[in-house]
Amino acid sequence: MPFTLTQETQFEEDIKKSRFQAIAAVVDNEQDVKSFLERHRDPTTTHQCWAWKIGHHVRFNDDGEPSGTAGRPILATIEGNDLTNVIVLVNLWYGGIKLGTGGLVRAYGGCAGQCLLLAEKIELIAKKNVQFKCLFNEWSILQYELKSHEIEYVENYQADGVYVEARLQIHQIEPLALKLQDITRGREAVKVMDEET
Template identity: 55%
Template sequence: MPTFKNLLKTHRYQEDIKKSTFIGICFPIDSLATFEQCLSRHGDSRATHNCWAYRLGQQYRFHDDGEPSGTAGQPMLAAIDGAGFDAVGALVIRYYGGIKLGTGGLARAYGGVIAKNLQSAPFQWHIPKTVLCLQVPFAHGQNVHALCQQFEGEVLQEIFHSQGADMQVRVPKDHMTDFKSALQNSSKGQISFLNKSSHCG
């Protein structure tokens, strides 16, 4: 079953609140290094504040960048989690307009800008997948490709040798049992499952 949403591309949302401009930028990440690169690329040193948060599996951090503690980064992280996203970084750039919002107003502003950003952001559901390594005789190579398509999987690697090919495929965990059965039935048991660690590229 899908467990969380993946952001497909960088997405922006801007809102003016009591003369302050809040620009929310959300971007997909796969590592802390990616997050830091995106933060550097999108941040604005001329702004009053560059507040941020990220969620990457069990890892998360947030930063208020001079706003009162707990009024910016933490509400942004809560917005990410509340929208059901993972592997995402969020930045809110604030240009101060001269009217103070108070702690409650700040938290609503920062959290709200990211929540509204993610409501309209392009995403796909994350589907847990498993990688399998197969030894496939020449006669059954096309069967593997066809079955991968049928079971929403993909062929990651195909290395040919004198007996056929060693193939690395990735298939949704929910389909794994049926996929293995279909492989065995279509090849009359001639497709072998290899040990991933020792044979799988």
Template identity: 65%
Template sequence: MSFTIANSASFEEEIKKSRFQGIATPVQSEKDVKDFLLQYKNSTTTHQCWAWKIGHDVRFNDDGEPSGTAGRPILATIEGNELTNVLVLVNRWFGGVKLGTGGLVRAYGGCAGQTLLLAEKIELIPTQHAFLCCNFSEWAQLQYELHQYQSEYQEQYTATGVNIYCELKLDQIELLQKFLQNLTRGREHLKIIED
């Protein structure tokens, strides 16, 4: 079971005169990561360290801190919370007191952890995109069924009926397939769209 966060969260703390600010946000792609990091680029910080995980892909950055003392502890916090599709950025404004290797690991990992505690954790439910079609006379019943599944969909009206593109939870695919076949008396089949 995988989890992500529902929305962005932030946390600030001071450790030995250095100010740390953590920001966590849900992300779906590397483009989301790049856009977020560009938006939150802050030249007043001493270090902007981050880590992200999307599925099995992970990246982290120490931004000038000693190797392994910032990005890796942030990533460890993400993975320790069983999260994916998450980016955590920790900004540091140096206060004049060196923290040492262990102190940096605790500061960055701790700030990331506190930030993630403030974010709402939600289960990441795998979905699949699908295509199906029906006659105009069948559309009301099919539309009702899609509402029951709380499925997001887009309909496209054609000369012969309605084409529907939808996103379904994996356990809904077989159920909707059976419903569609019963509704259309075997004429139509649900087609999975490969990403």
């Protein structure tokens, strides 16, 4: 089961007079990635190398460092920690002593790894979107059920009843489906949408 971070975390270290700073954060989509990189753009750095992973999608950037010496080692630390929906940016302020390709790999990967070691992680629970409808007099019971399990939902009142879209953890779908069938006496069923997190 993959994990993600609870909050943004930073780590800094000096290696042969160069300063490395890693910043790790949660990202749920490419817009989050863009916003994160905009927020942390720093013209004083020599290089800003990064990698991110969201589900099966990965990207990394060496930002002018020799190919494979920065972005890929950062990505390796994300995957090595079984993380997803995470971006790690490593800033470098060059101090005048060249590290060589092996040194760069160790520095970027090591700094990212230390940052992720400090970060608090939580299990990323897969969720699915579901839809169902019920009559007005049935909605209060179902609404109570959703609220008591802290399930996010949107209700839409129509002439023939209430249409509900909710986002549930996988293990919550069946109990809700059974409750809906029970309350509506088998008239309605929960429809699971295709989209996965």
